[in-house]
Amino acid sequence: MTSEAPTETPTENPTPSAGSLESRITKPDPAPAQSEAAQGDGASVEKGGNQLQEPEWDVDVKLSDLQGDPNNPLYSIKKFEDLKLDQRILQGIYAMNFLKPSKIQERALPLLLLNPPTNMIGQSQSGTGKTAAFVLNILMRCDLSTLQPQALVLAPSRELARQIIGVVETMGRFLENLKVIAGIPDPSQRGKKLEGQIIVGTPGTITDVIRRRLLDVTNLKVLVLDEADNMLDQTGLGDQCKRVKALLPKTVQLVLFSATFPDHVVNYARQFAPNANQITLKHEELTVEGIKQLYLDCENEQAKYEDLVRFYGLMTIASSIIFVKTRRTALEIEQRMIREGHQVAQLSGALEGVERDVIIDKFRKGEAKVLITTNVLARGIDVQSVTMVINYDIPEHPDHTPDPETYLHRIGRTGRFGRVGVAISFVHDQHSWKVLQDIGKYFDTELMRLDTSDWDAVETVIKKVIKGQRAGKTTNEMQMDGSSA
Numbered sequence: 001m002t003s004e005a006p007t008e009t010p011t012e013n014p015t016p017s018a019g020s021l022e023s024r025i026t027k028p029d030p031a032p033a034q035s036e037a038a039q040g041d042g043a044s045v046e047k048g049g050n051q052l053q054e055p056e057w058d059v060d061v062k063l064s065d066l067q068g069d070p071n072n073p074l075y076s077i078k079k080f081e082d083l084k085l086d087q088r089i090l091q092g093i094y095a096m097n098f099l100k101p102s103k104i105q106e107r108a109l110p111l112l113l114l115n116p117p118t119n120m121i122g123q124s125q126s127g128t129g130k131t132a133a134f135v136l137n138i139l140m141r142c143d144l145s146t147l148q149p150q151a152l153v154l155a156p157s158r159e160l161a162r163q164i165i166g167v168v169e170t171m172g173r174f175l176e177n178l179k180v181i182a183g184i185p186d187p188s189q190r191g192k193k194l195e196g197q198i199i200v201g202t203p204g205t206i207t208d209v210i211r212r213r214l215l216d217v218t219n220l221k222v223l224v225l226d227e228a229d230n231m232l233d234q235t236g237l238g239d240q241c242k243r244v245k246a247l248l249p250k251t252v253q254l255v256l257f258s259a260t261f262p263d264h265v266v267n268y269a270r271q272f273a274p275n276a277n278q279i280t281l282k283h284e285e286l287t288v289e290g291i292k293q294l295y296l297d298c299e300n301e302q303a304k305y306e307d308l309v310r311f312y313g314l315m316t317i318a319s320s321i322i323f324v325k326t327r328r329t330a331l332e333i334e335q336r337m338i339r340e341g342h343q344v345a346q347l348s349g350a351l352e353g354v355e356r357d358v359i360i361d362k363f364r365k366g367e368a369k370v371l372i373t374t375n376v377l378a379r380g381i382d383v384q385s386v387t388m389v390i391n392y393d394i395p396e397h398p399d400h401t402p403d404p405e406t407y408l409h410r411i412g413r414t415g416r417f418g419r420v421g422v423a424i425s426f427v428h429d430q431h432s433w434k435v436l437q438d439i440g441k442y443f444d445t446e447l448m449r450l451d452t453s454d455w456d457a458v459e460t461v462i463k464k465v466i467k468g469q470r471a472g473k474t475t476n477e478m479q480m481d482g483s484s485a
């Protein structure tokens, strides 16, 4: 059975053709600090030589500092003990090594736990702990003396649904009789009833099991849409979510969470979850400070392949994700990098569900260091060792306009909960450069340029970026004081 994840580019359009020299020279000059970086000594670095060491990327998080800074999304005044949680759930939280709630957890939980239950639309930056916020609410609301389904969580991909199940099970490990059931495509479960207090699945399968009366919804109390903007916006998915909601008791608490709620989805979200308490971000709060954003300036589309392989020859990175536009590109890059001796894996909607599970589990365990994927994994996936995200293809809508939301979610696969991370976007022609510039403008972020004519300089710049991160400087500050080179 293939993926139901709708976030993936549906057609296998090849990436736009290579840019002409003319298109490249119309780009503005790089900023002075960047030019300096780009000059270097002209020596190229061969694969395997002069590698950065892993510790460069494994920067310890000083969570206590971040959680004590009122401007940080991880900040809270309260402790978990103040949030009126069941003692066994608190034990689960401590077993996960959570010290204090994040801002979204501190703000959302008291509202989510209100009785009578109130709907919620919750927004906070990627990697700030939204999952725990909605999972704690669910755990608090379930009656574990029965196996009747009481909470339903919908996610856009099977990988995210499986990940959420892991969080529920870990957080609820001290709760006796807790049973969490997956509602994702699985031939071995065909025709079986879904019996457990918490069901986590993808909309297609859940619609199917409700229709076949394999999921009894009569006692459902909570419906959560994770990545809600995506779930409501996608043709097909939005309809399925609406249909699922229509089949549930009218009293169900509706909980919508995401890092992004673009304007055109907000009204729809409010209709879907009427009278919801809303926790939203200002536009300027969307980006995560710990993620440094750069771009690699490639000569043309063919050179982009060479540059990617060269880049990985130069750097030793704990774990990284390469995002591409099409399944075909994912496969091509995988084969090529394997030939070059890299430990890579590739995951797209073209693969069967079980194959996908094996691949993502391998990546989580660190058995594959590089994951090449499409937008199918752009949202929600939490692998803390991911220190770098590569946008091999810049995210755009089917009409080739910039897709800033997908960009934000993709780069948010690194820099989780206060960790640092680097996001590098590859541009190879006028169009890709313009799309990236527009995304940068949208978030009011200046992206630092890396010049592929000097790989020594690329290495130097990245080392400096990491050093700057340790010193707590922003990319803009590093550019302004010239410390980028």
Ligand SMILES: Nc1ncnc2c1ncn2[C@@H]1O[C@H](COP(=O)(O)OP(=O)(O)OP(=O)(O)O)[C@@H](O)[C@H]1O
Pocket: 097, 098, 099, 100, 101, 102, 105, 124, 125, 126, 127, 128, 129, 130, 131, 132, 258, 259, 379, 380, 381, 382, 384, 412, 413, 416, 417
């Ligand atoms: N209070 C906490 N203290 C420490 N770590 C936490 C806390 N809450 C969550 N985390 C960890 O932070 C990471 C990110 O959490 P989560 O995946 O829920 O983020 P998110 O906000 O849902 O991100 P995204 O928008 O990308 O889906 C996870 O590894 C989680 O275990």
